[in-house]
Amino acid sequence: MSLEMINIVMRRQLYSYFATPVAYVFIVMFLVLAGVFSFYLGNFFEKGQADLSAFFNFHPWLYLFFMPAIAMGLWSSERQLGTIELLMTLPIGHGNVVLGKFLAAWLFAALALLLTFPIWITVSYLGDPDHGVIVAGYVGSWLMAGGFLAIGSCMSACTKNQIVAFLLTVVVSFIFMVSGVPMVLEAFFWAPQWLLDFIVGLSFLIRFDAIARGVLDVRDVLYFCMQIALWLYLTGLMLKRNQAQ
Amino acid sequence: MIHVQNLCKHFDDVFAVENLNFSVAEGEVLGFLGPNGAGKSTTMKIISGFLAPSEGCVSVCGFDVTKETHSVQQLMGYLPEGAPAYGEMTVRAFLDFIAQVRGFKGPQKEQRLQAVIEQVQLQSVMGQVIDTLSKGFVRRVGIAQAIMHDPKVLILDEPTDGLDPNQKHQVRELIKGLAKDKIVIISTHILEEVSAVCSRALIIDKGKLILDGKPSELEKQSRYHNAISLNLVDEIPDAQAMLQALDGIEAVEQVNERLFTLFPRQGAMLLPQVVRWLDKKAWQVENLHVEKGRLEDVFRQVTSAKQKARA
Structure with a gap:
């Protein structure tokens, strides 16, 4: 593990993100949709509450499509274009490459998230919100974005095709999102309680729900960190497997 | 030193490399x-550490490629097939990235970049995005990337593919200039290149090593080795038959009306006799020389023989 190498890889990846207009279009789309969701679907004004729950509640659904789009090219485009061969034969080390690329994607997500700040200003202007809750919401949202991106990184390492990587990520993320909703749990009526608890525990939605309400529980933070660690580890394994093939 | 021992690589059930030493x-x-x-x-992918071998081992300067990949990669410059590079980056940004990975910093980095850029003559395109470059420039960016840290071991997969004759010449000169105390492996299917830059040639086919030797030694295996090429000024009827009748000649091939190739019997050196004979006959000769042998001929001979044997 070398911070310097991680930093070099990360900066190169960010360069690629912003080398084309795609990144800017992406951020604008994200901001517009985040606004549309909070104001129209979340009834931000009608609620009459000085908080951002209307805004945060839709993040999992926004991320379900936006995060796979950020992550889909991380590895698959490198494999498609052959640059993976260059990257993996430079003395960087697998771990450093995996982390550097992931951090670039995560920072990109952070930037998109930070640019939603006008809604924070809006709610502060209109009322007197609990800023601690909002900060917790942002941190939690960013952590969850990391979870989605780590899944995306692993899926991207599985295939040469970006579209396939995107779809795989959406599917896997969706499974993790909805695992705790009643409809899914009812399908597991036969399962013992510990398994049900486990399935509920895996749910992005339920974990994030608490965070969006301002409860930044250590266990939830740990959960998203472990998700990230697990999927990045699996990314490393996928790269090893690709090397053997 | 690079040692390749019993190297095998199969993809599912296709053997790409079989027992290479x-x-x-x-x-x-x-x-x-x-x-x-x-x-x-x-x-080459296995030597560079990109692919893991199915069997066998490769060591580079004492480091095992599969176990000490990092150390090997630090010693090595590698140009992968097709010279991949990040197309959305400018040449400067890309080479800067490589220099950073190779551990150069500050003024030392600038110095090194400058030297490499001059060596492969990229000055004119430094600010351009790689995707917009011609094939020749992309290849040179790839070479620049590979020689950035003045590596002890240089592996170039088809370094001159897609270059024009001037650029080819330049790259060959570059390789020759590098080679003093380094190990260079290049792959190519341009045979003149081997005679031009290589001190040794390996011919492989279907993953197996078929021939190994100096280019000049390999040329000797050609049936054109010591053959005499004769170009007459005028067309002479029955020339082939008359030449055929000469002592020590095994066969005569007529290339066109006035051009013949004379194949001597095993090991015979016939030039003086042929010259005397031509003088006696008073045939006008435009060109007469002994061939060194053709690598291309050897190449075709050994690679197609294998195919026939398999069929």
């Missing part, structure tokens, strides 16, 4: 020859 010493420029799909690129 060879070593390369410092100062050698090894030319890797073979038809498309012979396993050249696969072998």
Whole structure:
């Protein structure tokens, strides 16, 4: 593990993100949709509450499509274009490459998230919100974005095709999102309680729900960190497997 | 030294490399020859640490490629097949990235970048996005990337593919200039290149090593080795038959009306006799020389013989 190498890889990846207009279009789309969701679907004004729950509640659904789009090219485009061969034969080390690329994607997500700040200003202007809750919401949202991106990184390492990587990520993320909703749990009526608890525990939605309400529980933070660690580890394994093939 | 021992690589049930053994010493420029799909690129990918071998081992300067990949990669400059580079980056940004990965910093980095850029003559395109470059420039960016840290071991997969004759010449000069105390492996299917830059050539086919030797030694295996090429000024009827009747001549091939190739019997050196004979006959000669042998001929001979044997 070398911070310097991680930093070099990360900066190169960010360069690629912003080398084309795609990144800017992406951020604008994200901001517009985040606004549309909070104001129209979340009834931000009608609620009459000085908080951002209307805004945060839709993040999992926004991320379900936006995060796979950020992550889909991380590895698959490198494999498609052959640059993976260059990257993996430079003395960087697998771990450093995996982390550097992931951090670039995560920072990109952070930037998109930070640019939603006008809604924070809006709610502060209109009322007197609990800023601690909002900060917790942002941190939690960013952590969850990391979870989605780590899944995306692993899926991207599985295939040469970006579209396939995107779809795989959406599917896997969706499974993790909805695992705790009643409809899914009812399908597991036969399962013992510990398994049900486990399935509920895996749910992005339920974990994030608490965070969006301002409860930044250590266990939830740990959960998203472990998700990230697990999927990045699996990314490393996928790269090893690709090397053997 | 690079040691390749019992190297095998199969993809599912296709054998790409089968039991390959060879070593390369410092100062050698090894030319890797073979038809498309012979396993050249696969072998190079394994030496560079990109692919893991199915069996066997490769060591580079005492480091095992599979176990000490990092150390090997620090010693090595590698140009992958097709010279991949990040197309959305400018040449400067891309080479800067490589220099950073190679551990250069500050003024030392600038110095090194400058030197490499001059060596492969990229000054005019430094600010351009790689995707917009011609094939020749992309290839040179790839070479610049590979020689950035003045590596002890240089592996170039088809370094002159897509270059024009001037650029080819330049790259060959560059390789020759590098080679003093380094190990260079290049793959190519351009045979003149092997005679031009390589001190040793390996021919592989279907993943197996078929021939190993100096280009001049390999040329000797050609049936054109010591053959006499004769170009007459005028067309002479029955020339072929008359030449055929000469003592010590095994066969005469007529290339066109006035051009003949004379194949001597095993090991015979016939030039003086032929010259005297031509003088006596008073035939006007435009050109007469002894051939060194043709690598292309050897290449075709050994690679197609294998195919026939398999069929």
